[in-house]
Amino acid sequence: MTPWAHILAAIGLAVLFFISISGNAITVTAYLRDQQLRSVYDFYLFHLGITDLLLTAISLPFCMAYILMNFTWPFGYAICKFYLVCDYALCVQSIMLMLIISLDRLLLIQMRSAYMIRITRRVGVAQVSGAWLISFLVYSPAIIGWDALVGYSTLEDMECDVEFAHDHVFTTIMAFVDFVIPFVCMTSLNVLIYVKIKQRSKVNPATLSRLQSVSTIHPDNRTVSAAPMPQSARDAGRRHLKAAKFLAMLVAAFFFSWAPYSIHSMLMSFCDDCVNTSLFEFFIVLLWMKSAVNPLLYAYNSPRYRMHFRRILSCKCMLLFRNRNLTVNSGIAVQTNAV
Numbered sequence: 001m002t003p004w005a006h007i008l009a010a011i012g013l014a015v016l017f018f019i020s021i022s023g024n025a026i027t028v029t030a031y032l033r034d035q036q037l038r039s040v041y042d043f044y045l046f047h048l049g050i051t052d053l054l055l056t057a058i059s060l061p062f063c064m065a066y067i068l069m070n071f072t073w074p075f076g077y078a079i080c081k082f083y084l085v086c087d088y089a090l091c092v093q094s095i096m097l098m099l100i101i102s103l104d105r106l107l108l109i110q111m112r113s114a115y116m117i118r119i120t121r122r123v124g125v126a127q128v129s130g131a132w133l134i135s136f137l138v139y140s141p142a143i144i145g146w147d148a149l150v151g152y153s154t155l156e157d158m159e160c161d162v163e164f165a166h167d168h169v170f171t172t173i174m175a176f177v178d179f180v181i182p183f184v185c186m187t188s189l190n191v192l193i194y195v196k197i198k199q200r201s202k203v204n205p206a207t208l209s210r211l212q213s214v215s216t217i218h219p220d221n222r223t224v225s226a227a228p229m230p231q232s233a234r235d236a237g238r239r240h241l242k243a244a245k246f247l248a249m250l251v252a253a254f255f256f257s258w259a260p261y262s263i264h265s266m267l268m269s270f271c272d273d274c275v276n277t278s279l280f281e282f283f284i285v286l287l288w289m290k291s292a293v294n295p296l297l298y299a300y301n302s303p304r305y306r307m308h309f310r311r312i313l314s315c316k317c318m319l320l321f322r323n324r325n326l327t328v329n330s331g332i333a334v335q336t337n338a339v
């Protein structure tokens with residue numbers, strides 16, 4: 001790359017790193033501090049935030065160094081394997097959690113009051129644990145043992161990439177496993193969620209009037225209409241629709257970040273010269289951009305997360321401003337004493 005390309009790439013990757021680390025750290029902190037964010041749904045978002053935080057903290061620095069050093073890997077064979085295993089496993093875990101979140105929203109609408117009884121924290125822990133296990137089993141064996149399986153290495157010295165990058169059969173199968181199938185499943189789940197919400201909103205007036213009031217029977221067998229149901233109950237459909245829009249945005253972010261990478265991975269496995277290396281690395285960076293976008297979607301969708309974002313960011317701004325004032329004042333004091 002040219003010197004200007006190096007500078008622009010370094011600035012862009014540094015900004016992406018800062019936004020992703022800050023956003024996901026605030027998401028994790030909000031869950032740990034706020035007692036109102038203790039639902040199973042928030043538990044899934046918490047682990048998605050942890051996954052994106054680890055992905056940014058582990059994968060992005062190594063990728064930044066690799067790109068800025070003209071795709072030369074100086075960290076050795078073992079660190080390369082560690083980086084690739086973490087990178088692929090965390091990306092798959094992010095996809096698995098999005099599938100779990102979509103299924104969770106469908107179950108909430110389908111099961112209604114039984115949801116709180118059946119979908120407990122224990123169920124959430126089991127699902128997240130199973131997702132972590134699957135995420136490491138999907139790519140890790142191939143990343144670690146591909147050269148031993150085929151009997152030779154396809155990589156050159158000072159190069160860090162997966163050994164199966166040019167095997168078109170394996171690459172095509174895995175593109176279906178980690179992109180096509182999850183995208184179809186998430187899209188189908190979100191369509192079902194939208195249909196269920198629309199079906200529940202189409203209630204005839206007689207049924208609606210019965211749902212909006214509670215009847216009580218007195219000892220003299222007189223039936224008295226009580227006060228209307230709480231506002232939260234009447235607005236349930238609106239909240240479900242808002243959650244469905246949030247999931248649709250997550251799916252859209254997943255598609256636009258993963259589609260270019262998956263398509264170019266398959267093209268590169270068939271024809272290495274057909275894909276520009278720098279363009280392919282940019283598509284890899286797109287995968288990490290989704291980790292920076294996800295916390296913004298949480299804040300956009302949830303007032304609680306939005307409140308924590310505002311509070312923490314305002315505290316950081318005040319702290320920076322105070323430190324700056326202290327630095328200026330100390331400098332003035334030193335100059336005054338010197339005079």
